[in-house]
Every structure is written in structure tokens, then in C-alpha cells.
Amino acid sequence: MTRIFSGVKPTGHLTLGNYLGAIRGWAEVDQHRSDSVFCVVDLHALTVDHDPARVRRLSRQAATLLLASGIDPDRSVLFVQSHVDEHARLSYLLECVASDGEMRRMIQYKEKAPVEQARGGSVRLSLLTYPVLMAADILAYGADEVPVGDDQTQHVELTRDLAARFNQRYGQTFTLPRATRPEVAARVMDLQDPTSKMGKSHESGAGIVYLLDEPDVVRKKIMRAVTDSGSEVVYDRGTRPGVSNLLEILAACEGGNPEGLSGVYESYGALKRDTADAVVELLRPVRERHRELVRDSAYVEGVLRTGAERAREMSRPTVDAAYRAIGLLPPAPAPADVVPVNMAR
Numbered sequence: 001m002t003r004i005f006s007g008v009k010p011t012g013h014l015t016l017g018n019y020l021g022a023i024r025g026w027a028e029v030d031q032h033r034s035d036s037v038f039c040v041v042d043l044h045a046l047t048v049d050h051d052p053a054r055v056r057r058l059s060r061q062a063a064t065l066l067l068a069s070g071i072d073p074d075r076s077v078l079f080v081q082s083h084v085d086e087h088a089r090l091s092y093l094l095e096c097v098a099s100d101g102e103m104r105r106m107i108q109y110k111e112k113a114p115v116e117q118a119r120g121g122s123v124r125l126s127l128l129t130y131p132v133l134m135a136a137d138i139l140a141y142g143a144d145e146v147p148v149g150d151d152q153t154q155h156v157e158l159t160r161d162l163a164a165r166f167n168q169r170y171g172q173t174f175t176l177p178r179a180t181r182p183e184v185a186a187r188v189m190d191l192q193d194p195t196s197k198m199g200k201s202h203e204s205g206a207g208i209v210y211l212l213d214e215p216d217v218v219r220k221k222i223m224r225a226v227t228d229s230g231s232e233v234v235y236d237r238g239t240r241p242g243v244s245n246l247l248e249i250l251a252a253c254e255g256g257n258p259e260g261l262s263g264v265y266e267s268y269g270a271l272k273r274d275t276a277d278a279v280v281e282l283l284r285p286v287r288e289r290h291r292e293l294v295r296d297s298a299y300v301e302g303v304l305r306t307g308a309e310r311a312r313e314m315s316r317p318t319v320d321a322a323y324r325a326i327g328l329l330p331p332a333p334a335p336a337d338v339v340p341v342n343m344a345r
């Protein structure tokens with residue numbers, strides 16, 4: 001069976017964009033047709049200036065929201081990255097296969113490093129090496145497919161390159177993964193700036209619907225979404241980014257396609273009202289389930305404990321094989337239990 005691996009980074013509250021662009025597809029489609037591994041990639045949240053308490057809180061919240069969204073721990077492996085040593089263990093080996101030039105060419109690094117520099121003056125080394133850790137996440141599990149957004153395709157390609165290079169130098173060890181677009185995925189853009197992806201760069205929140213926003217907040221944000229000049233409600237990303245985004249969201253909620261809604265609405269107001277209703281209804285069960293799960297923290301912790309155990313079992317053999325292949329001396333097996341003296345005679 002195809003193995004898929006994907007992750008969410010606990011750097012901010014999860015958004016409608018995360019949900020419609022990825023998580024819903026993982027829950028509704030991917031976990032039913034593949035052997036799925038989903039990870040809260042908390043180590044990745046440390047690559048930029050961070051608040052420890054916030055990372056901890058967001059990690060627990062992301063795991064809880066994945067469960068609330070329908071990731072089923074009996075079908076999928078769900079865990080927190082830092083609970084499984086194999087990721088960091090493998091990342092170092094892959095650093096010995098990657099080159100610094102290759103890292104500096106990563107688009108996300110080129111975009112983020114200057115921002116960090118402007119903010120605090122220094123860029124964490126982990127921001128540069130982060131794609132290698134991501135490669136380790138994927139390769140440790142022998143994943144065939146990685147359902148991610150477009151902004152991550154370059155990282156998955158790097159993962160493939162590193163895997164191929166390692167295999168070629170040190171012998172067949174890793175499966176070569178490929179990036180897939182999640183099967184049911186919408187590209188949700190910021191409601192205030194519909195040319196940039198929701199949740200990417202806008203910290204203000206006015207254009208971002210969070211999964212845990214109260215219904216009246218969701219409604220307000222959608223009613224205040226920027227629309228375009230002109231008044232026809234047609235789907236055209238190039239000339240009508242604002243309206244097209246609302247049509248995309250509405251279609252995704254209803255399971256249709258946005259082209260099909262082109263021309264259906266008489267006014268922006270009517271479109272916004274229907275979109276707001278649809279989003280509120282879409283998120284209602286997720287919020288309710290989240291609320292129940294928050295009350296049952298022992299359950300969530302149990303899921304994550306079991307998930308980490310399974311993840312360790314899955315990844316350990318591959319990472320051990322990579323350690324052997326690259327030339328590291330295997331530790332001697334622990335001596336058998338000391339035989340009691342009287343029995344030794």
C-alpha cells in the first residue's frame with residue numbers, strides 16, 4: 001500500500017486554508033486509501049524566533065485539531081515529531097549528503113532569511129538546514145507520497161535528490177518520494193489580500209479564518225473580505241481574485257467547483273452571506289469535537305504516546321540502515337543477561 005507522510009508546523013493557529021487545502025483531504029481521502037503518517041512537526045517551529053510556551057501550546061492544539069478534523073488514530077499514525085528521535089538522527093546524516101549551495105537556493109530560505117535579518121539581525125542556522133530535517137521526516141518513513149501545498153514542492157524535490165544521492169553513494173536505503181496535491185484541496189487566499197495564501201504572511205488576522213474562531217468572528221471576517229472592482233460574480237483568479245477566493249471557499253465547503261458557481265450570484269453581499277454560512281457550518285463539528293477533546297486530555301495524550309511508539313517502530317529500521325550504510329560502526333549488542341553463578345557451572 002502507498003505510504004503517505006505529511007506534517008503541520010505549530011507556528012500559528014491552524015486556518016481554514018490549512019483545513020481546506022490539506023487536513024480535510026487527509027482525513028476524508030488519504031487515510032482511507034493509504035498507509036498514512038501525520039506529524040505535528042514541532043522541531044520545525046524552532047527555526048525562527050519563538051516563544052517556548054506558545055510552541056508547546058500550539059503543538060498540543062494542532063494534534064487535537066487533527067483528531068477533531070477526523071484523523072482516525074486507528075487508521076493513521078498521528079504523533080509529535082520531537083517524541084521520535086529518528087528525525088533528528090537522520091537529519092544529521094542527510095546534512096552530510098546535502099550541500100550548502102543547495103540549501104541556499106531554497107526559495108523559502110531566500111524569502112525568510114532577509115525577514116529574520118531585518119527583525120533581529122541574525123538568522124538561525126536551522127532555518128537554512130530545515131529542508132534537510134523535512135527530508136529526514138519523509139525518508140525515515142519510506143513515504144511514497146507527500147501531500148503538500150505548492151510552497152513545499154521544492155522541499156520534496158530536494159528530498160528526492162538527497163535520497164537518490166544517498167542511495168547511489170551508499171547503497172539502496174531510501175524510497176524516493178513525490179509531492180502530491182491533496183486529492184480534495186482548495187487554494188484558499190487571504191481575505192484581505194487575495195493574491196497571497198491564507199496564513200502565510202499576514203499576522204493581523206483580519207483576512208485569516210482560524211479553525212477555532214467563533215462563528216460570529218468567522219462571519220465578520222468573511223463579510224469584510226475585499227472584493228474586486230466591477231460587480232459581476234464570476235470566477236476569474238486573474239482579474240477577480242477577491243470574488244474568486246470566496247467562490248473557491250464556498251465551492252470547497254459544498255463539495256463543488258468554483259467555475260460552477262460563476263454567474264449564480266447577483267451580488268457580492270449574497271455571495272458573502274452564503275460563504276459565511278457555509279464556513280460556519282463546515283467548522284462547527286470540528287470546533288465541537290475539539291472542545292470535547294480538550295476536556296479529555298488523557299485521551300489525546302494516549303493517542304500521541306501510541307502514535308510515537310508506532311512511528312518509532314516504523315522509522316527505526318530505515319534510520320539504522322542508513323547509519324550502517326554511511327559507514328558508522330554499529331554498537332555491539334548488549335550482553336545477554338548475566339548467567340547466575342550456580343547455573344554457569
Ligand code: TRP
Nearest residue numbers: 005006007009041044134137146
Ligand atoms: N515544511 C512544511 C510546512 O512548512 C511542514 C513539514 C515539515 C512537512 N516536515 C514535513 C510537510 C514533512 C510534509 C512532510 O508546511
